[in-house]
Amino acid sequence: MKALEVTGVSKIFADKTIALEDISFSIDQGEFCVIAGSNGSGKSVLMSLIAGLDEPTGGSVNLFGNSAGLVFQDADSQILGETPEEDVAFGAKNFGLKKEALEACVKSSLEQTGLLHKRSAYARTLSGGEKRRLAVSGILATNRSLIIFDEPFANLDWPGVRQVCAVLKKLKDEKKTIIVLTHELEKILALADKFIVLDKGKIRFEGTPQEGLRQNLEQWSIKNPAAHYSTLEDMLWL
Template sequence: MKDSTIALEVKNVRRIFPDGTVALDDVSFSIHAGEFAVIAGSNGSGKSVLMSLIAGLDEATCGTITLNGCQAGLVFQDADAQILGETPEEDVAFGAKNCGLKKQELSECVENALMHTGLLHKKNAPARMLSGGEKRRLAVAGIIAMNRSLIIFDEPFANLDWPGVKTVCSILKQLKEEGKTIIVLTHELEKIIGMADRFIILDKGKIRFDGTPEEGLKEPLEKWSIRNPVTAYHSLEDLVWL
């Protein structure tokens, strides 16, 4: 449940690369604490660039990005790129340890994060041998262990089978119920838009729509190369794969 506190404010942000490519052009929006926002856009729309700026992995050419009393955690599209430990236990501990947690607190934090994501029984398994869905859950466990209140998911359903998609949706639902602020960057609206409070459309570096999912699904999404899922489903409530 969102509240009146603004967790993230993006104001007049532009990102221009050295070759002159304008990846983001005067982007402004704010996300409230506890809000679940879906940012949709086709490849090249600027979603990944925006994600990198919010997560602090890159800097805007101009404009400001303000995180109010929270830190952002990022779940990459390629979960393998986020695995640093040999086992899930080691992997989750890596980030939390770098946040300054001491041994006893670290152990409890890691166990809680693995239990939270259904991976406790695999804490000593080879991390690279986990399924695609389990690797995505492991990335989320690492964010939970670092106590991030804003979590960004970059194309969370990429390369996942049906069980993996359902697992990720269940985790997103759980995080929402716990009051986390969530941003999902995706073009697969049919899997998650029914869970969102907010719907933002990004196209060629510009925001084309910012409002509720109900309003957004009435827009001509195809002109921004986004498939409108309502043609295949009866209602917005059907657009969550659980």
């Protein structure tokens, strides 16, 4: 069963810049999709259209009654409460939960992302990885059926990357429908069921991760995630 269908979508801004051109693809319920692309490829514009933050110039986005939750690249922009507990409760309250149900929902959501022990901490002092996990907690509390991650590894250190990957793996195991928009394929492609490459507003590849690795990804300004380092010189990105 489909969770998302994007059909012939285009986005043209007022200055005539074409951000997306004739984009079509679908994602099934429980599928984990990685959409890769360099800066300016159209990833963030596509994310905004799927999440309902903007309208396409042409074409359609069908969520089949599902609701999309978005984990922004800048996790700080999503923090609305003083503590993780208050932050998660903020969204859940807007969905009508009261007292005991609200407390149970907040506890469960923080527990799922490994943040229950920090429920009373000052949210702004959390690490980058913890802030992204907090954003996921908020989405889980509002029972979103599709979760979109926009560059989830941006500005994270290695422990933070591992924290986010662990949450993504858990969500996949729970059969959540996931979209990850990233150019850092080496960190997440192994979890994907579907792989899409965007370049200059167009889909250049759609298929399995295994098929994607057989493409010349560098022609679309994406580093080959399977690159092998055996010498110090291999680590020069020239």
